[in-house]
Each structure stands twice: as structure tokens, then as C-alpha cells.
Amino acid sequence: AxxxxxxxxxxxxxxxxxxxxxxxxxxxxxxxxxxxxxxxxxxxxxxxPTMEAFTTGLGKLGFLVRFMLPPSSGGAFLPLLGALGETLAMAFLGTLLAALIALPLGFLGARNALPAPVLRFLFRRGFDTLRGVDSLIWALIFVSAVGMGPFAGVLALAVPDIGIFAKLFSEAIENADRRPVEAVRACGGSRLDEARFGLAPQVLPVMLSHVLYFFESNVRSASILGVVGAGGIGLALSERIRINDWDEAAFIILMILAAVWLIDTVSGRIRRAIIRA
Missing domain, CATH: 1.20.5 (Single alpha-helices involved in coiled-coils or other helix-helix interfaces)
Structure with a gap:
């Protein structure tokens, strides 16, 4: 009506x-x-770019694509598979290390877990500092500090992820339901008990979902870090590009895409199972 x-x-x-x-x-x-x-x-x-630069670039790109077909391992499939495994190990260890360190930091950066505004402000700005520098810059720093290899890549992935995870974890904690926390407090629980029994059961599934997503993302990042000497499949890719072995470079890119697709599929199913639970 x-x-x-x-x-x-x-x-x-x-x-x-x-x-x-x-x-x-x-x-x-x-x-x-x-x-x-x-x-x-x-x-x-x-x-x-100018139209001339754009068309010239497209022409060169098409020239390179012709050299990439068909992709070829160059008889080095097993060494490339080992390098891919090294990249996956870098991504896994970097993500795990960052998540373990960021878990307590997330509570220290949450308003409902740390009532001291000054300390919370300092922790939050520390998170911003860590995540404000890209992992590629951290890789250059750690390659100079600890030498070339996957250990530098693990540290380069972990340091910015600590800041990102701590921020995401603290926001998840702040958005948690207060009623379980108040119930623990009413039973005489300490602040540690409130975090352990009132907040953690609510936010751990969300945190795990973030960690799984960033593991998949860090596989791509770890592939890039190899270009600056952090080891893994990225180092093999940069070497092929440097000597213009474009068919082998295409094969390595396909290996990276297959690994990312597989991890994304598995982690996506795990995240959906966590959300349904």
C-alpha cells in the first residue's frame, strides 16, 4: 500500500x-x-608511459613469451623441486615464527587485554614499524647480516609478519565478546585466566585463519626473496632470467603457480572448516 x-x-x-x-x-x-x-x-x-613506450614494451613481452614456449626443466627437475621445497620451508618457518611471537604481542596491543594506554600505544607503534618495511628490504638487511641462504629468507618473512599478525590478533581480541571474560572474572579468575579461558577460545580460530592465509601469501614472497640471495626457487628463477633461459624460467614459474594453487586450495578448505566449527 x-x-x-x-x-x-x-x-x-x-x-x-x-x-x-x-x-x-x-x-x-x-x-x-x-x-x-x-x-x-x-x-x-x-x-x-607514453604510447610509444607501451607498444614497444608489449612487443618485447611477446618476443619473450615466444622463447618461453614450450616450458622446459632443462634436465634439472629434481634440483628445482628441491629448491621449491626450500622455498616452502622458508614460508612455513617464517609464518610459524611470526605467529608464535605475535600471539602474546596481540594481547599486549588489545584495549580489552592491556588497559594501560601508554604501553598499548608503544606496542601498536612497534607493530607499525615492523610491518612498515617490506620483506624484500628485510631480506637485503638479513642477507648482509647473516649471509645468503634460506635463514635470511625466514627472518625476512617473519619480521614484517610479526607486526601484521600482532595487529590482526589485537583487533580480533578487541572485537571478542566480553561476556565470557566477565564470567571468568565473576568466578574469581585472574587477568591471565580471562585471556586464557575468556578470550583465547573465541579468537584462536580467527588467528589460525589469518596464519593459513599468510602462509600461502608467504610462498609467493619467499619466491621473490630468492632474487636477492635468500635461496629457494627464486634464486634459480633469477639465474635463468639472467642468462636468458626463458623456457626454463617459464617452467619454474609454472612450478611456483602449481605450489601456490595447491596450498591455497588446502588452506582454503581448512579455513572454511574452522569457520564452520
Whole structure:
């Protein structure tokens, strides 16, 4: 049935913002859209290549693709498989180390677990510092510090992931239901008991889901770290590209894609099982 004029006016009076935004808000939104458009235009002006450079690049890319077909292992399938296993080990150890260190840090960065604002602020800024530097930069630092090899890659993956995990874990803890925590407190439990029995059962499935996703992501990152000397399949790929063995480079890329696809499929099923549980 059609709403009467009186009912419509009453609804308009009760919820004026649903019918018409204030002029100041409309002006602010228009200014924000114009600013975003200006930033987009500036970015295109500074970054976008000329049409000549674009067409030349496409031509060179097509030239390289022809040399990639058909992909070939070059008789080194087993060594490449070992290098891929090294990359998977780097990703697994880096993710696991980051998650173990970030678990207590997540509680220290959560508002409902650490009531001291100054300490919480310092922990949060520490998280930002760790995750603000890309793993590739950390790889360059650790290769210089501990030498070339997978250990540098593990550290380069773990350090920024500590900051990312700690931030995600603290947000999950802050969004947890307070009623189980209050029940533990009412039973005379300490703050440690509140975290152990009130918060942890709620947030651990979410944390595990994040860890599984980042393991799959770190497989790709570990492949890139090999380019700067962190070992693994990325080192083999950079060597093939350096000497223009494009058919073997294509084979290595396919191996990386297959590994990422398999891990994504398995971890996706585990995440869905966790969510259903």
C-alpha cells in the first residue's frame, strides 16, 4: 500500500538524513571526490608511459613469451623441486615464527587485554614499524647480516609478519565478546585466566585463519626473496632470467603457480572448516 503523506512527513522528520544530506556534507563529499580525481590524474601523469613506450614494451613481452614456449626443466627437475621445497620451508618457518611471537604481542596491543594506554600505544607503534618495511628490504638487511641462504629468507618473512599478525590478533581480541571474560572474572579468575579461558577460545580460530592465509601469501614472497640471495626457487628463477633461459624460467614459474594453487586450495578448505566449527 502507498504511504500516506502524513506518514511520509513523519518519517522525513524522524530521519532527515535519509532523505536529504546537509549542504555542508554534500559539499565535503564533492570536494573529496574532486581530490581523489585530482590524485588519480596526477598519478597517471607521473607514472603512465607514453604510447610509444607501451607498444614497444608489449612487443618485447611477446618476443619473450615466444622463447618461453614450450616450458622446459632443462634436465634439472629434481634440483628445482628441491629448491621449491626450500622455498616452502622458508614460508612455513617464517609464518610459524611470526605467529608464535605475535600471539602474546596481540594481547599486549588489545584495549580489552592491556588497559594501560601508554604501553598499548608503544606496542601498536612497534607493530607499525615492523610491518612498515617490506620483506624484500628485510631480506637485503638479513642477507648482509647473516649471509645468503634460506635463514635470511625466514627472518625476512617473519619480521614484517610479526607486526601484521600482532595487529590482526589485537583487533580480533578487541572485537571478542566480553561476556565470557566477565564470567571468568565473576568466578574469581585472574587477568591471565580471562585471556586464557575468556578470550583465547573465541579468537584462536580467527588467528589460525589469518596464519593459513599468510602462509600461502608467504610462498609467493619467499619466491621473490630468492632474487636477492635468500635461496629457494627464486634464486634459480633469477639465474635463468639472467642468462636468458626463458623456457626454463617459464617452467619454474609454472612450478611456483602449481605450489601456490595447491596450498591455497588446502588452506582454503581448512579455513572454511574452522569457520564452520
Amino acid at each position: 502507498r504511504m500516506s503523506a502524513a506518514s511520509l512527513e513523519a518519517l522525513r522528520a524522524a530521519h532527515p538524513r535519509a532523505f536529504a544530506r546537509p549542504p555542508r556534507e554534500r559539499l565535503a563529499r564533492a570536494a573529496l571526490c574532486l581530490a581523489a580525481l585530482a590524485v588519480f590524474a596526477f598519478a597517471c601523469w607521473r607514472v603512465a
